[in-house]
Amino acid sequence: MTRAINKSSKDFSRNLSQKQTLQQQLAGVLKYSKRLMQDNDLLSREESAADIAKIYALGEKLSKIVDDFSEMSGDMVHDLRTPLNGIIGYGEMLLEDFDVEVPDLQKVLSAARGFQKALETMVSCGATETINVECEADATDRETMIQGTMDSLSSMEGHQILSETIIRASILVVDDNEINRDLFSSHLGRQGHKVILAKNGREALEISANEPVDLILLDIMMPEMNGFEVLEHLKSNPNMENIPVIVISALDTIASAVRCIQMGAEDYLLKPFNPVLLKVRLNSCLEKKRLKEFSEALELHNLQEEVQFIAESKVMQNILNTVFTVSRNPINILLHGNSGTGKEVIARVIHNRSDRKKRPFVAVNCASIPENLMESEFFGYEKGAFTGADSGRGGYFEEADGGTLFLDEIGDMPMFIQPKFMRVLQEGEGRRLGSSKSFTYDLRIISATNKDLRQEVDVGRFRKDLFYRIFSVEINIPPLKDRREDIVPLALFFLNKVSKRFDKQVAGFAPDILSFFEQYSWPGNVRQLQHEVERLVAFTPEGKEILLKYCSQELLGMKNPPAITSLDDATLSLPDKIKELEINCINEALSKTGGKKMPAAKLLGITRVGLDNKIKRYGIDPSHLPATP
Template sequence: MTKKKTILVVDDDASIRESFEKILKRTGYEVLTAENGEEALDIIRQQSVDLVLSDLRMPKMGGLKLLKASKTLSPEIEVILMTAFGDVDAAVEAMQDGAYHFIQKPLKRSVILMTIARALEKRTLVLENQSYRRLLKAEFHFGNIIGESLAMRSLIAKIQQVAPSGASILILGESGTGKEIIANALHTASSQADKPLIKVSCAALPETLMESELFGYEKGAFTGANVRKLGRFELANDGTIFLDEIGDMPTHLQVKLLRVLQEGEFERLGATKSVRVNVRLISATNKDLVEEVQEGRFRQDLFYRLNVITLEIPPLRNRREDILLLANHFLDKYNQKYNKSIQGVSREAISSLETHNWPGNVRELESAIEQAVILSQSNLINLTDLPETSRQDKITSQSSITIPLGSPMKKIEEQVISETLKMTKGNKELAAKLLGISSRTIYRKLN
């Protein structure tokens, strides 16, 4: 179903605002009203507006200033100015500043409706061309997802498959694995890419503020609520909302979220009327939501709604072949930030990076490289430049294996491979690298 276009009527004459509101609503438009330019700009800042129909002469802020400010906030917005006076100079200035049309009162209903329809058609064509140009550049943008391991190639392929669907997506992964980057990629590759992506960290918001942040509030809803505030769901309308660490959401808000997913509506705090929204939900957590459901901390019905499609990000220790790739990516980033020209990572430092267990995952690796870039006094990152914590579980060549004399070669090979796998915490790719053989050989020798 095509979303109704939203028209903002701005006039200091209440009777004119009411007249336009009735006509435009009967024609099938969503209508917002404001009595001056300043009030209109507040509305444009808070929600999506397709077209502004404004009087030229108003107190506080007139139509020409509103035109310029509207185009600054939203370049694609169309503006039609109206006046009861023969302001030729103003008309010329308005057209130069990007107004779609400048018309003189009294207005014929058929003329104003035709002018609005044509202005909205122009806006639609502009937005479609912008979308087409993006598609010409690349069908998908995954530049910030770094990884050549089989696990990451599989993840990227799944993202490409599910991003255009519009379905709710649950991202699972330990802290620091890059869940927000995956959410960005999903939004960028979706049909809502030119719409807002609103991000909310459920873990960072105090429970007392979470409801008002997510769903907004009306003026007078509580002490200090001096103006209406739109919540994150309203700001994300027609786009995507990313709820990070959703496992930390209080149970009473889980009920309200479930209603949004089921019915597409909610009430602001202090409101009596529902607000309808069309939002794609991407959520993420480092918790085991199945366990949270079993323990009664997370609603089962909400879990099923969130879990339409699941993307699981592997921890860094399970994709060690990506570590050097990531390290070089961060090296380039922090060379630029700190005006350094470090050319690479020493062999000893690489060995330490590839054998560290990375409990903080990619975020910890990025922090380690940033520190190393700051401390390095040579053209290479050396082991001593890395944080001490990332050097503590380094595998050394001192590790030894006891093999009984006379053992068959097959048994010796199996024992060496098994002990190496223990040292690399089960990572076959790293074990193969340390032994100087292929990972395929490891599989063959152990089977």
């Protein structure tokens, strides 16, 4: 160590012109600091602004000179940089608001003396020559310097934000240097933030785990536990991972910045910090955090609102009580019910009421994945694992790590993949295709099926051991026809939702259509009801009441509603009535689309060819149809 210091001192001493310049700047810092300290009426003097600007400018020059001494040892540079950063930081802070107070100036002077001490240590090791140069500046120099400094500050990106009201927050500052902690505390405290200080990484993690923290300012170069390690601990803990982190470091390397961002940091700023830029970045991070929390709360509210509409019947009320009970317990759940009964909605409610709500919810339909892709989709693959694998990719298990994996139609899972699922459920780990490395997963599994899995086990299409692994609680969701109390509330809920999505107002349902809905069997369950309401809103003219005649052929053909069956003087047969309804629906669809057949076919739920055939069969002329407003 002594040899390294001697070498650094000799290198430093060889460049006497640089040393002289360094001491000139330092003399100026001390001079102007003392001048401001001795002045009892700081704000009444116009020169005080120039003196503050002088401190700031001299500090910047010192920083540039220190950067030139690239051959000095890292410890020596750090000893010089620490008080130097304090000089520049306090100077910037004073320039920002001109609210000059004696304690602030004392900190400037203390930092300058610390710099002087470090400098004298180096000089005494490498040279006996002492140079004392008094740095003088006339009034013209002062005016030029203050004007240039203020112009520079005014041109900074985001300068206007200084006058705006910022978001108040609880901010944890993690830095091993006391001067830096004091500097951040003073600067952030003036903006109305609550500032919590930590002098090392372990203290920071303890505070983050036990106190509400909105944002963390994190230094990198710290003893025992550096900033990278702190960041890794924060982002691996589900209770702390969503706290935004801004790294502020003297490490001016692209590699360090990229590493921090990849590890989950929101931003990377350099020391000495720019007050204006720091304020902008702080506001940006806090606003992003606020919007994310609002979005999550809104999503949960919408899900719960939707479930409340579903749960008018006694049977669904009992099911939801079970759902709310098991949500916070880390157990796997099986949802059983016919297609369209709302199994995924229930799964999302379970996830959003659990401790995993801030982690991913990944929904996968097992029936939609080809067998030859099943393993790569769930477990991922490495580059070169198969033809076309130009790069590696994680699978659904990795994507859902820490959160919930929803396996819809699990009864359609191929037998060959089921043992691999068993290992994930049993051991909590798996491997990508083409890799020998095992990944550990922290997952909650919610499965759903419309099949009788016990029967599938009996006939050998589903493994018995997997059946008993995929759930601790089974919830059976009844079809819509078995809970008719939910039909009208659901229809009204979907009407409100669809009207907003389509930006179209209608006058509600006619009484006979709601009565018909309650009598209909709804083989497609809630999903079919939702799609029918979407179709009805599309067909109904703006501001008009939704009429029974706009219902789909599927509904009207399978069950004659009261409004159609009460034909006291009618002579039409059922085929004639169906023909009449088809013609009315086709005319309405063509009117809606201005005679365009492809959009009309989509509204009707048939193909373009099918529509053409019906137009020819019934002799409909699209060009003579009035456009529906």
